[in-house]
Amino acid sequence: MRDDLIKNCYISSFDIEDSSLKHLMIIGTKCLIDNKLQRNVYVDNNRLKDELIYFNFYESKPQYSDVLNVLLPLILSNTNIQKSEEEVLALIQKYVRYLKKEQYLFDYILASVLYNSLIHNLIDNKDMEYEEILQSIKEKVIGLQIELDKTSMIKFQMARIKAIQVIDNYIDLKICDYEENEIITNLLNVIYDIYMEDREVINDGLLSIKKSILSILSADANLNIDNIDFISSMAMYITKLRKYSINKSSYNTSSDPRSLINLNKGDTIVDPILNKIQVISKDFCDNVLRISIKSKSGQYTFSFKRV
Template identity: 30%
Template sequence: MPPTDKLIKQIYTNSFKSDPTDPTNRLIIIATKVLDNRSGGPVTYDVDRLYDELVYFNHYSHKGQTCPVEVFLPIILANRSYDAYEAILMSLADKMTRFYGCPDRLDDYILEVYSLDALIRAYLRSATSILSGQDLVDTLRDIKDKLVAYNPPKNSKKEIVNFQVKKIKYIGKLHSQIDLASNDPDSNIGELLPGESFSWLENINKYFKDTEDTEYRISSPENAKRTRSSFVYSMADYLTNIRNRQVITKKYMGKSSPKHFLQEPEGYEGRDPVLNSYRVVRKTRDGNRYVVSLDTKSGVYDMVYVLKVF
């Protein structure tokens, strides 16, 4: 396996949290499933598939307060440079911030992803599992210099000004990271300023850690260990195959509604455009709240419906 592919799979699998039902895990899987490399150019995403995936997500998960930056990892890892997918990122980030009800944070995510992309590519070039000492300082300085020069396309002067204001504040915080790294040559990225809201820095050591314990971390509950871990590893393979064009995606043609699960009895097995093969494990009702539990290759999905009571 090429070293780059190995590191990409390592970053991807280590981005999953220990709880398989965690919204971050679900969103990483969604962001991988919607990848689209049919054009032969940059890897983009299937808008129709994303729409249906998020409709289902609203039934089986919860959004939390903020969109996790990990949702952008698949699009970063599937492409070979930031420039290749910049326009795609703008579109995806716009949709995700609107989905989370925070369109005013679009520029925050652009800065986060731009920085995370630069850091990941520094790791891929170094082919090492950690950056520390002077290598860390040089990497952070390089990211800062790139941020200073970075000006994404905007539609108005107001948008340009707003981005510049956020960028200046962001660079100021990054400068603090560089000072800390300069004063502590033995420091690792994940140990620097955890309160400064640099999720791309806080998590990067987790992304690049040894994967020997990955199967345990991504495979709770215990009796589902092998199935869950195998699925995540297969998604990592799928991601690198898309990046290397060993797999060409197909246009998503399915139009589905999660309401059909309400009509199916316990024990029913079928296929769904979004969840693929599934089995209805159980159905419970408490007042006007109905829960349909589905067993799939990627885990158990508890589809929650609030029924109208007349």
């Protein structure tokens, strides 16, 4: 039963249009390593680095700040909420740097703790009430301990106080509209909408979060989404990671997407990042070389500008 819930939550997160977030969630899944000895699942940072280098050539970064579902594969694959939180905090800081959102670092840290707590609590007990949920995530914010230099710690404590005040407002049903770059408020808005009064979200990042939560509570996953067979197989992979039955090895190589430039249409190779791929097309126009390749995870078009 819990495996089905996990799989539905994962699949539902892909029930959106934005390909950039979907690709980042796939990347997040591919970079997970199960550690049976430590009883946790963590991110292979060497692989993540190369995956994001590839991403830069075939996709654009999300145009919104509500990207918390890049964490969802990591959250779902861990069974222990505290170990999950530790890994989530490390990963979100990498994404903050990658997406160049450093001015919102502490909001992302706090929102990640909230989201990790929310997902784990609902998986354990989907019958939690609205106020109970908010009180629970508020306690997580209050109890969060991180190491920072003195200046950064002052800024973090200010962000923490603000977050607690916002959570208190939502407990009292004093809500705000969705707004760009209000990462914590927007997450609380999603929770409010699910439990109290449904409203329309402002971007696919929030829609992905909303559908993930709804799938845990009651809704079945939409199986009529793009590349459903692959997404379903990745959802199954998440459940196996939770049981530490993959025993995945670390990524110990390095790769460069520019090696694809030497391929021709029809060529088939095994790429360190994309696995078995076939070149579907290759053309040069307006000083840009575009190479479309097909893999098990989907079709990608890499763009290489002539320097």
